[in-house]
Amino acid sequence: MVNATAHGLIGVVLLARHGDRTEYYQNPLTYNSNQSYITPLGSVQEYELGSYLRSVYLNKSSPSYISNISTDVADINQLYIRSDAGGGNAILNSAYSLLQGLYPGTTASSITLANGTTVTAPLQGYQYIPVESVEQDLIPSLTSWMDCQYFQYHVNRTYDSSQYLEIAQEAQPFLDAVVPYIDGRSNNFTNMWNIYDYINVQSIHNKTYNDALPPTFLEQARYYANQHEYLMFTDSASNAIGEIPIRTLLPELIWSLGNMSANTSPVKLALTELDYKPFISLFNVTNATLGDPSIAGIANYASAAALELSYGSGGEPEISLKFKNGTEDDELRPLTMWGNSSVTLKQFITILDNTTVNSTHNWCFSCNQTILRGCSVYNFSTDPFLNPGSANP
Structure with a gap:
């Protein structure tokens, strides 16, 4: 099923896993990790993923074309790109490689000066697309399992x-x-x-x-x-701590989808580059693994999950979930959410509303963390849950 009308998609929210990188040790008890670095193979994998996504969402002849998105020269107002910036920047550098494929260099990326000279950007018109780097020590949203005591x-x-x-x-x-x-x-x-x-x-x-x-x-x-x-990275309930990788990411996903549907923001494509853990939790909280058990595990390098937003037959915004498991899959394949090929945006938000952890303060509370990752600025001294001794007798 193609999630698009004759006029194309309203927009798409993408999650992409980094490409091939050096060895990545994780502590089996805390899941704190060492640094890893992207390899040339990883850069190529991400570039090819970006090229594929370009053929799907920026190609006017594609049934999943995003309506009115700039296709050749990137309009940075239409793009919202974020990336985990931890470790050796394997994930952040993956985002840059993906964007090179999504918006490759073009001679149209040029300006004409007052003296009549036309200047094209270096590297055959390389396009510099801003990426918001999410620092692990400052914002826990993309690595919310780390330093989380309850996790x-x-x-x-x-x-x-x-x-x-x-x-x-x-x-x-x-x-x-x-x-x-x-x-x-x-x-x-x-x-x-x-x-x-x-x-x-x-x-x-x-x-x-x-x-x-x-x-x-x-x-x-x-x-x-x-x-x-x-x-x-799953749990018995969608709002339980085992689902924390997606619970801190959902607010941004919902915010992007909501703004696209309400036309209150020019953003048409939102991309978050990250590691494998949020994929596991996302597919579990949406029950996608019930329809396709093969996705209940580690997403391959350069995998992508897409939340495609379009108008349904009744005119209401609908979401479909698709997944491309790295180079193992040739294209995005549809997944079900709660047994359905698509759900309305309203249903999506309603079902997941009590799952979200929508601020650093809420993450600190949800994780029983009062010191690290920005939690020290909050006063939990009188909170009866995090500081039981403060409760009134």
Whole structure:
């Protein structure tokens, strides 16, 4: 089903995962991580993703063309681009690479001076599109699981759950066999993300390693890492702490969709570049995984999720969800939300309204954090939840 009228889409909100990068260690208890850096392969993956998105949303002959968007020379007023700026900027640099494909250089990116000289931007008309870098230490919205005490409680509970222990037991033969191929790393199932990431990175960049690795080991590592991360970044209720990666992102998504539908903002395409965790939570809170269980795991490098906004047959704004799982998929494929191919914008907001964490103050409260990531500026000394001793007897 194409989510567009004869006049095209109203707009689209995109989530994109970064491209290929160097090894990325995450603490299995806190999910705090080290730095990683984008590779030339990752830059190409993101550029190709941007080129594909251009063919879908900026092509006037496409059924998903965004009505009245500038197609060749970027109108920065029509674009809202954000990116996680943490670590070694693998994600931020991915956003720049994607934008090069979305709006490639053009000789139309030029000006004529008073003396009649025409000047084209460097690099064959390279287009400089502003990206809002979201700093982890200042704004928790794109990395809301980090330094979140209640999320760490969730992780610990998950490690003790029967579902987790059953999967760990199932994985044990693989974990025993993989020891010679993980360079001294722990083979405990709690370390499954790091086991998978090491194998994946080495398989891509180290020919000697790739030739020696048994044929099924990468596939098995991916399978068990998917199971592991799905348990970490989902929960039994959409407003529970396991869904925190998408709960802090939803306010921006809803704000963008609402402004597009009300025509109160010129923005027609909103893009957030991030890592894999919000994809897991988004697909869970919208029940998309019930319609397509294959998406219940780690999105591939250079994946994209699209919330397409159009007018339905009754004239009311509707949203459809689509997903492209990196280079594994040739194109965006439709997903269901709550069993439907599309929902009205009003339904989308109503269903997810109690899920959102819409400010740093609310994040501090939701995470039981009173010091780090900007929380120290708020006075929680009299809050009976975060400071039980302040409650009246």
